[in-house]
Every structure is written in structure tokens, then in C-alpha cells.
Amino acid sequence: MTCLLAYNIIEKGNDGDVLWSWAFPSLKDEQRKYIEDKCHLSDLKFSLYGKFKNWFYIHVTECNQAILPNIENIGIVVWAKDFKPDQYLKLASLLSRVYNESGDPTKVLQFYLSVVTKDITPNNNGSLLFKEFCSQKTSKSSRIKELIKMFGLEVILIYNTLLLEKRLIVYHHSLPVLLEWLKSFPYFIAHRKIDDHLIPWFEVNDQDISELRSRRNYIAGCCDNSVFLRSDLYDVLVNLPAKEITISPQSKDKLPVTKTHKDIALFMEQLADSEMDEEKVVSSITAKTKELISLIRSMSVKGEDMRDYISLEKIKERNFSPVMENFIVQLASTENIYFSNN
Template sequence: MATTETQLMLSVGLIEKDVNGDTLWVWCYPSVGDELREVLLSKCCLTHDGRDFHTFVFGQFSRTWYYITTMEVQEPTALNKVTHFSVVVTAKDFNPEKYAALSRILCRMYVKHGSPVKMMEAYITVLTKGICQSDENGSFLIKDYDVRKAYLAGSVKDVVSQFGMETIILYTALMLKKRIVVHHPRIEALLEFTRVLPALVWHRKDWSILHPYVHLSDAELEDLKKCPGYIAGFVNPEVSNRMDLFDVFVNLPDSTITVSQSAKEAMAMGKLHKDIGQLIVQSAEDAEKSDSQVIKDISVKTKEILANLVALADECEDSKITLEGLKQRHFPPATENFLFHLAAAEQLLRI
């Protein structure tokens, strides 16, 4: 277990803000590419001119997950010229709780020893043994952080409580692998909301579609546009004018969801959507049900739809669906339209 899980970590780095107010990337092990380093510096709150202080942020760039933990240095410590610092861990996997716990231990080590050497030793121990123990700094066990826990850490019930029946728009967009952009001025709110959305399509268990913290920079937008469908979070309200970036736009502070003109045809709603929407709302409003039970209810319905789609495909030549084949079934127009686009998303469509 330890070998595969530990090999998901890619690097550990250190950003410092000194008494003169300068913020610098001061150290990393083993290495971080120039482009990724620039992105990581832009995500670190220490480079944001004394605006909001964020103890922990995470995101994805160029198929690499990053986790940034920031601390203020309280006197007296071995770090006499440093006012704040950030520990940056990069990895191949999505697991915010795991890397937040590890980073907290690394931060405490740095404060105590004033040198990255101890951090590097701890990082290597985790890489090789899946464990990091120190009496005063707490212990860390990789096996305590199952990926399934990370997938289920957010609250689907909160999403449904905010958007009600409109949650079906998010579900449909995710099923059809559309581009969802979410805006909120507070990064914490953005991270909390966006990380839940892939759970609406649990059968895929694919969190690689999540880009929870994106800036409107050329490098990041170029990276985002390589993904066919995604969930992207932005703190900058300017993103609402970037029609080229989304099929569905979620304004979190206003609790509104807008479907772009170009996606309206594929996202047309009918009785099937209404039924699924009601199922989602009823399940989420049931006080007896946990978030994971709500996800299971949605997943059961999704699997039923997919099983019907596969059955339709099996009756067709090459097990691929055609529009003509769908039309012969005389489905209501919105259902036929949804199944056609879903077949395309699930690679069951003959092109």
C-alpha cells in the first residue's frame, strides 16, 4: 500500500515573506518546473499585497494537484527575518485533508528548526514509509486518508439546499461533460462548493475534472481549455464575461445558474430531468439521510439511465447508438436529446 500511495507525492516547496515585505520562493525538493512555480506563487496569499490571509488552499494545474498551507511566524522562533511562510506540496492525487495534515506537521518543523532540512527528511520518510512521526509535531499516517473520504468530504445536501431543483442543471452538465464555471469572491467558499460537484456523477469517480482555483492568466486558461469538460472556480467576477470558458455559469453569492446560449440545445430539460431533479431534492431534504446516502441515491438513478443507454446501444450495429435508432424509440424530444448527448459523452455514439 505505502509504495503506491506515497509515490503520489511529487514535491515539497517553501515560500517566505520577509520583514521587508518581499515574498520569494526559497527552496524545494526535488524540483518544480518554472511554469508551475509561477502558478504556485500566484496562488500563495503572501504574494497578494496584504489582502486576505488563507491558511490552506488547493487546486490543479497541468494535471498536478497543489496544496498550500500558510503560517504567520509568532516570535520568538529560529525564523527571525521571516514574518510568514507557505509550505507547498504537489501531488498526483486529490486529497486536501491528507496534504493539509502533512503540511501542518512540516510547518511546525520549520518553525522549530528554522531550516528546510528537517522538512525534507520528513517528506522522504513519508515517501518511503508512508508515515511521519515526531513527538511534539504530531504524527501522520498516509493510510488514514483514504481517497474515498476525500471524495465524500463535501456536502451534496448543502448544494441542493442552495439550488433546489436547479441542481438538475449541474447534474445534466456533469453527465454531458460540459464546462462549468463557478464564481465566488471568497476562495474558501469556492473550494468547499466545487469539490462536491464531481460526486453528482459518482459512477465516474473522476475528480480530475475539478479546477477549483483558477486565475484569468494565459497559462492557466490554456491549461483549462485542454480539458473537454470541467468544473472551474474563479474569485475574479470578470469571468462572467468570458463566454468562451463555460457552458454553465454558477454565481454562488447570488445563488444563480445560467446556461450559455451555445449549450441550451444540449441542456434542454424535459420530464426525465424533472423526475431526476425531484429525486435529488427529496433525497437531500431527508434529514435521516447522510450525504453519502444522497450520493448513492443519485448514483442508483444514474446507473439505471446508463444501463438503459447501454441496452439501446447493444441493439445497434457495433453497439453504438445513432440518432435514427433513438428516433425509432419515440422518446419525448427532451429525453431523446439528452440520451443522444449522453451517448456522445459516454462514447456510445456512432459518429
């Protein structure tokens, strides 16, 4: 697990004080401040993930006071370079279990290092659990079939927003529920690595809004319903509790919906109603997306710099509708196909 960076142990005493009791290999003050400001460490039990320069994954649980007296609950923070919420939250829960059972932070360190070095000890149940968990395909933990069923044909608006790299905000009043759903959205565009554009949750304040405005596109979660009034922050807003999708008035021309989109929406509905598992559904959507991209690349040529180039003239030769032309031009741009004058 070379993408692992660090882990921290947090203890909340019976007196309510929060102590960062262990950090390996280190913890910066700015990291601690961000976690304390953003996460409700006073809660008795929760799991969540987020990003502050790198990804962090937190598991908080009640403490075994027979082992750790005067401690009400303990939290484990795992820091990593990559976005794998199920794997790293599982690791955080296993580290928490080791600490809860032993009360010895050096045993937690020993287990963490065994994961980093892949030195899995056969008689260590936690290591075996983690090894088994890591062997699973991450797409199996997606809920993309449920998302499709939730929104029906309108799910194409989510797909189109992600495909064309627009601004997508996902709302739910409950942070744990929001994060559970949010991790499935990237699977709509599994042919791309879009984790860098994922903001698990933001608050409607000047600092977080400034961060959003610094980005051209994003998938951002929010628990504050005042975001409904901020159409300047999104092209598409997904309201999970209400099962509604809203396109901002100024973004309708940016998100063309063609007959091809309607066909893909029907295709997704069929996948959601099928007996296919999540992994096969994700693969099928990816294959359909690659068909679209192949269509565009068939109209392109290699330049001397080995980049793909396409001209508006080539697109017009296909006699597409104006709406389809608009879509193709935008998709070509997101797939790094450049435009030429000939």
C-alpha cells in the first residue's frame, strides 16, 4: 500500500477534551486544524472521508474503557494519496479495533507497517481481513444501479455533466449519507480519473466558495440547503432526498441532450433492471462511453506532434444536428482532441 502516507490516533476523554495522542510518521498543525474544524470529533461513532491536499479517512468509535479508562471514544485518521474510501475506511476501522483491544499504540503501528510493507502475518485476523478486502474490485461497492433507478431517464443529466466536465453539486442533509452516495458518481465516467475534481463536502462560506471558484469543474457534496439558491456555483444540482436534478438557467446550452443521450439513458435503465452486478454495469456504461469517443476519434487525424486533431469541417460532413455538433465539440475538448483549421 505505497499510497498510504500516515495515520493518527485521536482520543476523546470523559471530560470532553480531544487529544491527538499518536501520529506516524508525523502530523502538521494545518492538518490537525482542518480535521478539527471540519469534522465533528465529539460524535460517538462515525466514518467519513475528505480531502486536505491529500485524502483522509476517519473512523471514530466508542472506546473499550476496560482497556482505555477515562477515554470515551477513539478516532483513527488514515492519510493516503489516492481515493479508495472503502479500503481506507476499512483500514481505519481495523486500526481502531487493534487499539481498542490492546490499548497499545505500538501494536497499531506494527499492524499499520505490516499493511504498508505488505508483510501480512497469517495469524493476524485483522491483516487477513484487510488482505481479503483489498482483493475485491472497488466497483463492487458502487451503488450506480440504485442511482439510475432513483433518477430514471434523468440520470443522463448526471452522466452528461461529468462527461463534459461541468460543475456538479450533490446535496444531502446527512453527511454520512452524502458521502456514501457520492463515492459512486465517478463510476459514470470510469474511463477517466476524476478523483482530482471530487470535493466530498463543502460549506457555503467564503473560504469554501473561493475554492470552488478556483476550479473549472468539480463534483462537490454539500449538506447546506442554502446551496439551492446558489445557481452560480453549479451547472447541475442533484438533490438526493428529493430525487430531483436541477440545471442552472445559465447552463442549459452547455449541456446538450441529443437522441444519442436518450438512447444511453434507456440503456442505463435496462442495466439497472438487469441481474448484472455493479462491476458489469460500470463496465457496460464505460463501453458505451468509449463508443462515443471512438466516433469522434474516427473524424480526427494525428498531427506532427502526435496529438489528435479534428476540424469543424469534418464534423459537418457527417450531417449531425446542431445539438449533436455542440455535444461533439465539447466532448472532443474534454478528451484532449484539438481543433484545426483544415
